[in-house]
Amino acid sequence: MLPESHSAIVARNEPWSGSVATEPYEVGWAHEAIIFVRALAVSGAGAAEARVQISPDGMHWADEGTRFALPSNTAEVTYARVRHFGLWLRIAADLPDGLALKVLVSIALKA
Amino acid sequence: MNPDELQTLRFADPRLSRFDPLPRIITLDDFDRGFCGWTQLVGNYEHTLDAMLPGYAQHSAAMLSSASAWEFGSHGGFDGTYSLKLATKPKKGGQNVAIKRLTFRKRGPIRLEFYFTFKPEASELRLGEAEIRSVGFLYDLQSGDADADSLRVMPHMRFLNALDGVHEQKWQFKRRTMALKPLGNEGKTFTHYHLSPNDWEDLPGGHQRLCYNEIPTKINWHYARFDFDLASWQATRFQCNDRVFDLSGYEPIVIPGMRNLWCMLNLAFFVETDTDKRAFMYVDGVCLSGDF
Numbered sequence: 001m002l003p004e005s006h007s008a009i010v011a012r013n014e015p016w017s018g019s020v021a022t023e024p025y026e027v028g029w030a031h032e033a034i035i036f037v038r039a040l041a042v043s044g045a046g047a048a049e050a051r052v053q054i055s056p057d058g059m060h061w062a063d064e065g066t067r068f069a070l071p072s073n074t075a076e077v078t079y080a081r082v083r084h085f086g087l088w089l090r091i092a093a094d095l096p097d098g099l100a101l102k103v104l105v106s107i108a109l110k111a
Numbered sequence: 112m113n114p115d116e117l118q119t120l121r122f123a124d125p126r127l128s129r130f131d132p133l134p135r136i137i138t139l140d141d142f143d144r145g146f147c148g149w150t151q152l153v154g155n156y157e158h159t160l161d162a163m164l165p166g167y168a169q170h171s172a173a174m175l176s177s178a179s180a181w182e183f184g185s186h187g188g189f190d191g192t193y194s195l196k197l198a199t200k201p202k203k204g205g206q207n208v209a210i211k212r213l214t215f216r217k218r219g220p221i222r223l224e225f226y227f228t229f230k231p232e233a234s235e236l237r238l239g240e241a242e243i244r245s246v247g248f249l250y251d252l253q254s255g256d257a258d259a260d261s262l263r264v265m266p267h268m269r270f271l272n273a274l275d276g277v278h279e280q281k282w283q284f285k286r287r288t289m290a291l292k293p294l295g296n297e298g299k300t301f302t303h304y305h306l307s308p309n310d311w312e313d314l315p316g317g318h319q320r321l322c323y324n325e326i327p328t329k330i331n332w333h334y335a336r337f338d339f340d341l342a343s344w345q346a347t348r349f350q351c352n353d354r355v356f357d358l359s360g361y362e363p364i365v366i367p368g369m370r371n372l373w374c375m376l377n378l379a380f381f382v383e384t385d386t387d388k389r390a391f392m393y394v395d396g397v398c399l400s401g402d403f
Binding site for chain 2 (some may be wrong): 001004006007008009010011012013023024025026028032040057058059087103
């Protein structure tokens with residue numbers, strides 16, 4: 001059987017401002033992930049980073065160490081490659097005052 | 112092959128012997144083989160995602176889950192490690208839907224069988240048996256383009272576990288939905304939120320107490336079977352575990368056929384939360400069969 005692969009849309013057209021995080025997503029079957037972020041709308045100015053987070057249970061989260069920029073305009077795609085992440089993944093971010101995004105976040109997973 | 116020989120062969124295969132399929136197996140989904148065509152139900156839109164109705168906008172991706180608990184580890188599936196998991200957001204009334212999109216080749220009897228369970232997120236050390244509002248399933252069907260009728264038919268069934276904190280534990284169905292709403296300006300796309308909280312009706316005699324277990328992390332799998340006749344658009348049998356329910360009062364939603372859904376055979380599972388806590392539905396083993 002061919003190795004499994006899957007694209008999971010974990011945030012679609014979701015308004016982001018302040019402290020935000022994607023919903024917990026189970027990835028225990030996968031060996032590698034790329035987390036992509038697109039901004040479908042941007043208002044205000046400023047730059048923000050996303051942090052990749054891992055969890056033992058989908059409820060308690062720790063920074064995995066990977067950080068990447070969130071897109072600053074609607075044409076940009078930003079991403080992070082992650083391996084060795086256990087059973088759960090999400091991204092979290094703290095947007096500066098005045099910056100608001102509508103995001104599309106997808107996780108490309110491969111076993 | 113006569114029916115007895117077919118049954119004997121199927122009983123010899125553990126993957127099939129837990130089901131009672133009609134002669135033709137259309138799908139046999141085991142989530143240790145991946146998602147098997149189950150995906151999130153995305154709402155309709157035209158030109159902008161902002162056009163999507165809020166009920167659909169909240170949906171997110173189904174997962175392959177090992178049903179892992181914080182205090183004892185992975186529960187696993189009915190068979191093997193993985194099951195299909197639907198999760199709501201942590202907001203009262205939140206809902207999520209997973210769907211599989213097929214078409215049919217004969218308008219006759221079909222049978223949906225599946226194993227399922229449900230739990231709220233175990234974020235508190237208390238039972239939480241009244242925190243999940245419901246789990247359920249539906250078909251979204253439409254006549255063939257050359258058929259005498261032109262109908263879109265949507266049988267819905269949910270187990271109303273709790274509503275506003277009251278532990279209801281009863282099966283409900285829906286025969287009404289909201290009016291279609293046009294999207295955009297091209298006259299090609301419409302939407303209607305058929306999973307709104309409105310219009311659910313009690314299935315007569317539909318009270319059932321399921322095995323929920325005694326702490327928020329232990330799960331037990333339940334069997335469900337729903338028979339539907341695509342020729343008459345009538346449900347003919349509904350069973351959950353040891354109970355078979357009277358469907359004489361059951362009706363599906365019926366609306367006029369739409370311009371691009373001919374022979375549609377969609378199946379969906381859904382979960383709703385009754386509190387500001389995530390609700391999870393797990394499905395492992397889905398067998399759809401037909402009499403053709």
